[in-house]
Amino acid sequence: MPVLPSWLTEPLWDQFWALLPQRPLYHLDHPLRCRRPRISDRIVFDKLLQVLRFGCPYEAIADTTCSASTIRSRRDEWIRLGIFSQLKRIALDSYDRIVGLMLDQIAIDSSLTKAPGGGEVAGRSPVDRGTQGLKRSGMTDGYGIPLGRVLDGANCHDSPLLAPTLDRLAELGPLPDDITVHLDAGYDSNKTRALLDERGLHGRIAHKGEKAPIQASRRWHVERTHAWQNAFHRLSRCYERRAVVIDAFFDLADTIITVRSLIRRSWTTHRWDNRPRRRP
Template sequence: MPALPSSIIEPLWCQFEALLPPVEESHPLGCHRPRVADRIVFDKLVARLVLGGTYTKHADDCVSATTLRTRRDEWTAAGVFAALEQAVLETFDWLIGLDLEHLSVDGCCVKAPCGGDNTGRNPTDRGKSGQKRSVLCEGHGLPIGVVLDGANRHDSPLLRPTLERLSRFGFHLPDRTRVDLDAGYDSGVTRELLVELGCDWKISPKGTYIKINHTRRWMIERTNSWHTRGFGLLQVVLDRGEKAQQAWTHLANAIIVLRRLLKKSWTRFRWDDRPVKQYQWR
């Protein structure tokens, strides 16, 4: 059973293939083992992202665990995963339109039993090794920026680098932007930062219970759920290197945005190979 339906994996692969760097020709004498097809490795990496587990669990007769790691590092060094996420976001903005006037930021802690970069002792999990993702999402709830750090870091110091992820859109930002935050950001330092960046804000006050459906913060909570419930490798971090951790985050965000793009486009546009039923993209 595929990790993702063909209606998602096929357009994702088409864009991913267009971003791949050129590969050197094989040995002229033909005495070297032929290179494993990029599509096979791509499908294995997507399966590992969705299902979780080690590289050895996803290796088989077609591709080894060493090849999966090598190709992952090769594509990460070439910036393919980050370029894929950027291309999908720009396509959504072109066809549907990103809502950059309403932003939400929140942190999410997950387990990281192998330790490594961007990990720390999680105070909410008996001091076990964990990782925090500070996620920035736009008005539709789509992730447009993620900052990784140790689980022992507070949300507030990560707000500046998280909001700086907006620089990926260049000069296409609206004149005024409102940021919705929870009570963990309720401080004078946060307000000074938002004034410096020219943003409006709505922060839940400390010590006051406000139903989440009365604010726009349910968007970021849903996005964190998409990350942890939809991708096993984001629920439990197994890679120790920062570049690999960032690559998986870029790929997961690209899948989330592409899924929403297909669902929105189904009611707005028509094309020859459009599936008959919309639920195939849910």
């Protein structure tokens, strides 16, 4: 069974392949002077999708076509080239051009996940018997398209992560003049309101001690996006120790979410050659 349907995997690979540098089939400067052909980038890309989706170790994904060390080395090479961040940027630009990002409504919230192996951005979780955990402060548009995130330890409060999360708006280009930021009661403080006022943003913040359904505002979009991201088991239980690798997997997951939403929302308004027969 494929890790992702072909109508989603193929456009992802086509754009990913276009970003890769041209490499010879054989390693001309191999220290052992061997002539073994280089492992295909498509094979490694499919392996990384399996690692992201199933969350299993690299050794469990490796087989006769590709070893675990090759997956790791090619992953690190693509991270150095910035391929994953470029892919996410292209997906967001395509979504904005075809459907349109709802940047006048922004939702921000944090989510805790397990990090059994610790790492650079892991910390003692206050809600999981003190085990190692990872917190991500995610930002979405009014529909739930992931715009950016900030990673920190599970013992970090949500409020200090608000400012660096809002800084990710600068990467999106021109913004609407009137932006409303939807936050939960964890951000209900004068410091948060002052921060939003300094940036010219309007805040819609839930009040502490007052029960309100999540559907009362647009906060539920970011909660749904957290659920979409946690469906990738490499993110819901993170064994990676380096922050750049975690960010790369998040960028790949956000790209998948964005392209999937793009295909779903444009299915009734656009036609293309490999369009799914049914609305995904």
